[in-house]
Amino acid sequence: MGGRLVVVSNRIPTEAEPSGGLVVALHSALCAKGGIWIGSHPDLSEAPSAQLQPIGNEQRYTRLAFQITQREHEEFYLGFANSVLWPVCHRRGDLVDFKRSFQNAYMEVNKRLARLIVDVVEPDDLIWIQDYHFFPLASELRKLGFTGRIGFFLHIPFPTLGDLGALPESANLADWLADYDLVGLQTRADVARCLEMFRSQNQAEVMLDGRIKYGAQVFSVRSFPIGIDVTAFARAASQTPTGADLGPDMRGEYILGVDRLDYSKGLPNRFRAFAQYLEKRPDKDRRVSLLQIAPPTREEVMAYKQIRSELEELAGRLNGEHAEL
Numbered sequence: 001m002g003g004r005l006v007v008v009s010n011r012i013p014t015e016a017e018p019s020g021g022l023v024v025a026l027h028s029a030l031c032a033k034g035g036i037w038i039g040s041h042p043d044l045s046e047a048p049s050a051q052l053q054p055i056g057n058e059q060r061y062t063r064l065a066f067q068i069t070q071r072e073h074e075e076f077y078l079g080f081a082n083s084v085l086w087p088v089c090h091r092r093g094d095l096v097d098f099k100r101s102f103q104n105a106y107m108e109v110n111k112r113l114a115r116l117i118v119d120v121v122e123p124d125d126l127i128w129i130q131d132y133h134f135f136p137l138a139s140e141l142r143k144l145g146f147t148g149r150i151g152f153f154l155h156i157p158f159p160t161l162g163d164l165g166a167l168p169e170s171a172n173l174a175d176w177l178a179d180y181d182l183v184g185l186q187t188r189a190d191v192a193r194c195l196e197m198f199r200s201q202n203q204a205e206v207m208l209d210g211r212i213k214y215g216a217q218v219f220s221v222r223s224f225p226i227g228i229d230v231t232a233f234a235r236a237a238s239q240t241p242t243g244a245d246l247g248p249d250m251r252g253e254y255i256l257g258v259d260r261l262d263y264s265k266g267l268p269n270r271f272r273a274f275a276q277y278l279e280k281r282p283d284k285d286r287r288v289s290l291l292q293i294a295p296p297t298r299e300e301v302m303a304y305k306q307i308r309s310e311l312e313e314l315a316g317r318l319n320g321e322h323a324e325l
Contacts, residue, residue, distance in 0.1 A: 003124035003148070005035035008117065010077070010133040012039025012063055014056045022130060022155050025226055030061040038117065041065035044073055052116050066116055068109060075105035077133070078300050084167070085132045087303065089159045090264045093166040095303045103168060107136065114140035123148050129180075131155050138179040152177065153184040153224065156264075158193045161200060174201050177221075178214040184224045191223045252287030261294040263307045271314040278322045287324070 007030060013023050030037055038052060048067035055065040068076065079102030087095040114137060121127065127150045129137050138150045164173065174197055177183050185191050198204040198212050205213040211220050255274065259265040274290045281288075294311070298304045 003122060003126055005030065005033050006038065006117070006121055006125050006127045007035065007130065008038045008113070008127065008134060008137065009130035010040050010081075012037055012055065012065060013058075014042060014063075026130070034061050036062045036064060036120065038064045038066065038113075038120075040077075041067045044068060044070050046070075048112070050116075052120060064120065066113055072105050072109055074300070075099075075102050076109045078298060080106035081133045082298055083301055083303070084171075085135075086156070086264075088163050088166050089132060089154075089156045091157070091160065091163055092263065092303075093163050095263070096166045097302065098166075098168065100168075103171060110134060110136045111140050113137060114144055117141065118144045118146055121146065121148070125149075126151065128153065135173060136176040139176055142179045149181050150179070151182045151184065152180045153226075154186070154190070155226070156186075158185050158190040160193055161196050164197060174198055174204065174214065178212075178217040178219060181219055183219065183221045185221065186223065186225055188223045191221055194221050252289060255288065255290045257290065257292040257294075259292075259294055261296045261304065261308060261311075262298075263303055265294075267292065267294060267307070268310055268314060271311065271318060275314075275318050275322070278318075 007026055009022060009026060011023055013027060026037065041053065041055065042065075045067040046069065048069060052064035052066055054063065056063045079097075079099065083095075083097040084102060087093060113134070117127070117137075118141065123146075125148055127138075127141070127146075127148065129150065129152045131154060135152075138152065141150060159173075167173075177194075183194065185194060195206060195212075198214065199206065201214070203215050207213055207218070211218055257267075257270060259267060261267070270292070271290070277288075292315075296304070296308065299308075
């Protein structure tokens with residue numbers, strides 16, 4: 001079967017060598033196979049274009065961007081995607097901040113993006129949609145008459161049946177996922193949670209071959225673990241870096257952490273665990289420091305403001321009790 005690979009994600013690289021887990025993985029796939037990558041333009045627009053815009057300078061495949069407004073950034077991206085879906089998927093229903101306008105913007109962006117996509121795809125193209133920003137995108141594409149293959153991959157945990165109760169009734173993941181041909185999840189545990197959701201639906205049936213029949217749709221849910229390039233990381237770790245001296249006052253041993261500043265990363269627990277180590281270590285003369293690199297993200301969302309404040313407080317207390325002047 002022919003056709004191009006058409007990848008859709010929220011992020012799209014504009015630089016020659018992209019960074020970030022999702023972006024690096026997709027870049028490698030498209031470099032090998034070619035095709036089209038559609039993602040959100042890094043610059044907001046007062047009046048989004050009615051067409052996808054070329055972006056970046058990549059020769060091995062085509063990059064196209066869609067535009068969103070400031071309001072959509074606040075309500076689609078920061079709102080429904082990252083103040084509702086993200087905490088629900090990470091079992092933090094206590095952090096959900098739901099407003100009806102958030103869901104309205106989420107659906108508006110998915111509907112508009114579907115219209116932009118059908119203008120550039122061919123019937124035999126394979127559309128591969130990425131992550132929680134676009135759960136309903138296949139449904140919108142089907143409404144516009146696209147009958148080709150559509151896959152979905154979720155890069156974060158699939159929510160439990162209990163946590164799904166934090167979503168409004170109209171945000172029905174079962175309805176949205178049923179319009180894909182293949183739903184890819186990270187682990188078998190994620191697949192089990194997804195199947196549990198469908199078993200709770202009266203119109204769903206798990207068939208003998210493992211596929212799911214949901215109304216008139218028949219599709220598959222499978223696990224496809226994704227990870228780092230182990231060989232490349234091991235090779236980099238074995239090399240002696242140059243120009244990486246932290247300075248004459250940075251003596252001793254270091255524990256290095258590199259994580260995005262997010263409550264799903266467990267950073268407060270890491271800080272508390274390091275404090276316990278300092279309190280209980282048998283060799284009190286051994287100088288060990290924790291160096292945590294945590295680039296901030298989604299700083300407008302209250303939960304992210306809170307995690308930053310908590311970490312600053314923990315770091316200040318830890319340094320006050322254990323630092324050597």
